[in-house]
Amino acid sequence: MEPSTDTAVPAGRAPTLHVRFADADAIPFPTRTVERGDALYCAGEPLRSLYTVQSGCFKTVATFPGGDDDSAPHAQVTAFHFKNETLGLDGVCTNRHESDAIALETSIVRIMPVGILEPLCREYAAMQHELLAIMSAEIVRASRLALMLGTMPARERVAAFLLDLAERLDARVSSSGEHASELLLPMTRADIGSYLGLELETVSRTLSKLQREGAIGLNGRQVRIVDRAMLERQ
Amino acid sequence: MEPSTDTAVPAGRAPTLHVRFADADAIPFPTRTVERGDALYCAGEPLRSLYTVQSGCFKTVATFPGGDDDSAPHAQVTAFHFKNETLGLDGVCTNRHESDAIALETSIVRIMPVGILEPLCREYAAMQHELLAIMSAEIVRASRLALMLGTMPARERVAAFLLDLAERLDARVSSSGEHASELLLPMTRADIGSYLGLELETVSRTLSKLQREGAIGLNGRQVRIVDRAMLERQ
DNA sequence: CGTTAACTTGATGCTAGTCAAGTCCTGTGG
């Protein structure tokens, strides 16, 4: 168990990203509650801590000065974060947060000050490896998003988004048998569109089309995955 | 200098990513030469080492099984790596490489075995912080790419690409005065297109247009940045 | 219960993809 503890990540071709930072569970870090719509942190703020979602969920929004100063700057939702997922990793390189983290519903996070985390990781090899694994997983996640935005048409993006969400929420929400594929989306169509590089109208149209074709059931933010295989082959 | 060494990253709103892993310079890691077109590593291979480019350059290509098994899988260039930049970080989470790394020209890399790197980072706080910073920078880079692919039209993407490249190559290639904005692109139009989520024809057309409008000089892979301000406001 | 934000759906136009032809450049073998 010394230099390179094999982390508990399935070896499948689509590994579970959003690795859980389990080793930090043992440490009594403080928590904080963030109301829906409020920011956990904002871009530019000095990085004090990393955060793990205990309950609720967040979106992170990155902004990029859009060429011409008067023209609208580019902004995009770069990630959604659910229970047990870690926020703030993008700030380590500059010691400042690179994005805004906004709660999509009232949420609770565990606060892990970097000044404590780094010495801890020097002490415990497993913890160090786990932190590195989490950061690496975030790199892979962001690269996959880029790949999706660069190569997939709207249908595939939306389908992949639903499947990803189902996978990440199922482990938590589901209680009924086999594949409880009933999702309650915490974000708006505009958020989804921003994340997928689409307009909200396109998201809405694509969801409607998937419903008409029998892949999903749709009722506002309530989504039921009827035909998972059909979604996968989009 | 203990828990949280402020890394040597400029505080500007567009921080230099691709942080250099300078602390590893002191250690006599072995090197390896990779011929143009050959792979430094391939997706799926077990992760043994991280690599720092000593000379030459690489592209990393990610592949994603494209829905239908018979339909072409999605593949995209997710990054280019030049001198002093580190490769392999995306493999830490699964202990396997997540992409192929292909040399664009004959290149030399420094080999840093993870089994040695992790204990070293537990010993030296500055080195640990630097490794974390490098990984964090990679997250930001990938997120920026996603933002670019999600929000910018072709013109802006190509312009931003040229400016980014100029910044990363200037510090090394340039020798003449002020802003030696003469680039020699090591990659094909197809590579650029793949990276930017565009077809190679679109890249070609856009470059031609930028030339006609006087923003750049163009001669095959030789690019001269004539009007940097014009590029920046695309 | 009224107001506003979220969402759906339609009509139209533009951007970038696709298909195709042709040129330039590099390296190779006669």
Added chain:
DNA sequence: CCACAGGACTTGACTAGCATCAAGTTAACG
């Protein structure tokens, strides 16, 4: 040394997919 082959690149014509604009419906919230 030159002809030739192949890949890289450019440019044009056409098209499809998504953005944009617009109007109307539903749901959420004070």
